Amino acid sequence: MRTSWADAASETVVSNNNPVPRPSRHTYVPPHLRNSAVSDAPAPSGPPTERESFGGNTGGSRWSGSSRTKPEYGRQMQGNGYDAAGRDGGGSCRNNRSGGWDRRKREVNPFVNDDKVDDMKQGFSEHENTVINFDAYEDIPVEISGENVPPPVNTFAEIDLGEMMNQNIRRCKYAKPTPVQRYAIPIALGGRDLMACAQTGSGKTAAFCFPIISGIMREQYGQRARGGRTVYPLGLILSPTRELSCQIHDEAKKFSYQTGVKVVVAYGGAPINQQLRELERGVDILVATPGRLVDLLERARVSLQSIRYLALDEADRMLDMGFEPQIRKIVKQMDMPNRGVRQTMLFSATFPREIQRLASDFLSNYIFLAVGRVGSSTDLIVQRVEFVPESDKRSHLMDLLHAQRENGEHGKQALTLVFVETKKGADSLEHWLCINGFPSTTIHGDRSQQERELALRSFKSGKTPILVATDVAARGLDIPHVAHVVNFDLPNDIDDYVHRIGRTGRAGKTGLATAFFDESNLSLARPLAEVMQEANQEVPPWLTHYASQAPYSSNRNRRSGGRFGGCDFRREESFGKNLDYYGRGSSGTAFGVPADYGGAYVPGVISAWD
DNA sequence: AAAAAAG
Structure with missing residues (x-):
């Protein structure tokens, strides 16, 4: 019988018994309050007994340093308190005393099925579908353009997403970041808007989920709106099909396991009442298909006014003729913060030029990232x-x-x-x-x-x-x-x-x-x-x-691509007009280097394969 | 013309 990481983790939690009595009624506790002192935090709704039971052990303000206020690089994240969070107050885990009852104890272990699946796969020739064959990703061309591009990382340790997320990464059996993750995660952690192209099956979901979850964990408390039965998610992930939304939700639950960050999915064709109940129990990240989200917004059961992170998966599909009006409505006509206020990330394997043009409407001073022969398939x-x-x-x-x-x-x-x-x-x-x-x-x-x-x-x-x-x-x-x-x-x-x-x-x-x-x-x-x-x-x-x-x-x-992969339409247009896109002389950097290249950049070189 | 996404 196999013992998984997750089993070990759940044992830890159970043995790490919470001495604080549980309230009889559960109330949603936002993540920024779940492990923090009660002192100057705005009071959550609910009886005082619940507030008293927060078991405050930290000041909470160590999660300060909003990424959006630091335009430079994602590196400032390193060691900004995650370790302290792990040790502080004697809890080995963050948020293990949330609101007097521990949601994480009732949190279904999202990894339990993985072992079963592995067993079931005996009939297949290969095991461990989660293990990525990195040899297949050597020497992948990478192109980046935009201002002040954060440098890529080579390991998850360099990114330091915090002990809880690091554990989840190990449980997922991710040994090291895929090329798109190596580039996209530092960009996203740096608070930058991003348009990212990467080959199918190269790990895009984690590339946008990790920074969102980590960002919400670092969130300063206090600003969260509340009211009535309306919920105010901080992150929104949209995808074009119901099954894909489910899949992203399943992945995100693994990445956020025991972090206190709550992920909820909403899509059509399924009873809405169940989804409403889930939402009422609290949501930090909402994964949804457009139609059902519009429905929820019109019912005023969801408000987008607290959205800090917006991710569109299959973004070119989301912005093509069929979906674009709905997306435009969600992003522009509802109460979503404007671009530049929220952080917006668009991901796809393909990105046609005119869709890029359309998409730039939703982005603010974004970085364009293309990993691999984009718009092309892998030669695998x-x-x-x-x-x-x-x-x-x-x-x-x-x-x-x-x-x-x-x-x-x-x-x-x-x-x-x-x-x-x-x-x-x-x-x-x-x-x-x-x-x-x-x-x-x-x-x-x-x-x-x-x-x-x-x-x-x-x-x-x-x-x-x-x-x-x-x-x-x-x-x-x-x-x-x-x-x-x-x-x-x-x-x-x-x-x-x-x-x-x-x-x-x-x-x-x-x-x-x-x-x-x-x-x-x-x-x-x-x-x-x-x-x-x-x-x-x-x-x-x-x-x-x-x-x-x-x-x-x-x-x-x-x-979407020429012969050599993706191209930032801003560059194409500026070349055509012989004008710099930003009108300032340096429009960005492109790297004509293998993806595992960790050294200095080659500024000024548009691309080695151009 | 078709598919998807609300019911």
């Missing part, structure tokens, strides 16, 4: 394109699946994710696969949320090793052990292709992606050939031919 994914006429697609898929099953270990079907264009097409293909002896399920927007979640679970567990999906599953979902992504129908947008195939080849593992190309995909020929070339993939001659014949589509111009 073997990409194949086959010309398959519509009428042959089914039988061709069947051939692939048969071959896969025969080559698989113990005749087991490897997890295969099949993307189709329409919801109807998804249902139809799933049914056909099932009656032909291939256990499948499907996920798309016409299914109930329950069905969607069941489908995802069933796929992840290997019970139905084939998942037929629409683009609802194209972005962000981290499904370990997806061996094969099939683009049964290719998307119209090359960026969607990049995100889809990014469901495999995650965390430094390899994967296979097969696309069925037909006459209806001619406009994709050129960008597809480019993406494949960027990733050192073999481009079939017939595709090169189509690509050379294809007219320059607007698609090409809006490509």
Whole structure:
């Protein structure tokens, strides 16, 4: 029987018995009060007995030094009191006497399932999906632009997120930061706005969650609004699909375990009452999909006036035609603090130029970060394109699946994710696969949320090793052990292709992606050939031919990257006009260096691969 | 034209 970090931690907490009597009724205690002296802190609502039981052990003001007031670097964070927090008052953990009852004792250990999952994975060839293959990330090109860019770090120890978060990082089995984390975390800890591009599966979620959680832990107390049944989260994380919001919530709960920072998720298709109850119990970071958030805002059950941190995952998707009005409403028309007051972070694997332009509206003096061949896939994914006429697609898929099953270990079907264009097409293909002896399920927007979640679970567990999906599953979902992504129908947008195939080849593992190309995909020929070339993939001659014949589509111009990855649209525009973006002579720095380069910068060098 | 996101 395995003993996990988390088990050890929960034992610690239980044995670290709280001598303070618990109140009978629980009241939300904001994180900045949970471990602080009562003296001059504004009184939380609730009976005095609760306040007396805070067990104040520190002055709390050591969490001062708001990152936003220090424009320089994230380094000022180092050793600014976390160690003291750990030892202070005899508690080995921060916030272990919150409000007279210890929420952390009732906090479900988010790591308990990890061991079970590991056991379940015996059937798979690899264990420890959380362990990242860092060899795969050597020599990754990095580009940064903006003013006063904080230097990257090489280890989590350098970042010093505090003992509780360090423990959680160990529990997650993260040995060292991924390239995007190495650059993005110091930037975010420095209080800077950020537009970050990094390859699919390279650890973006932690890159924005760590700084938000750490920032909230450092928060000075006192400013938090309260009133009625309205809750006032400090951090807001938006994502384009319900499942992705759930996944971010699950991750964030691990990162914030026992820190006293409360993360709540809200999304549509699920009973709102349950989510309202969760919110009432207190929320520091709200993870949400846009529709449900607007609903909550209109009901005045959530107010954004205390938001200090705003993160958009899959930010280019969030700002494209479908979502942009909703996002604009949330960010501009509600009570959210203005840009420059809040800290805004946008993350995606792709960032088309015109979306960057749109996005700059939400940002203030931001840093642009591109890690890896952005808008490209990793070369960990073997990409194949086959010309398959519509009428042959089914039988061709069947051939692939048969071959896969025969080559698989113990005749087991490897997890295969099949993307189709329409919801109807998804249902139809799933049914056909099932009656032909291939256990499948499907996920798309016409299914109930329950069905969607069941489908995802069933796929992840290997019970139905084939998942037929629409683009609802194209972005962000981290499904370990997806061996094969099939683009049964290719998307119209090359960026969607990049995100889809990014469901495999995650965390430094390899994967296979097969696309069925037909006459209806001619406009994709050129960008597809480019993406494949960027990733050192073999481009079939017939595709090169189509690509050379294809007219320059607007698609090409809006490509997020050029041949060498992401580019800050501010730089492109200033080059075009032969003007400095800031009009001040130094618009920033770009690093044409390997990602693990830890030494001095090369200012003035735009990029080594340009 | 399609998908997603509120009900």
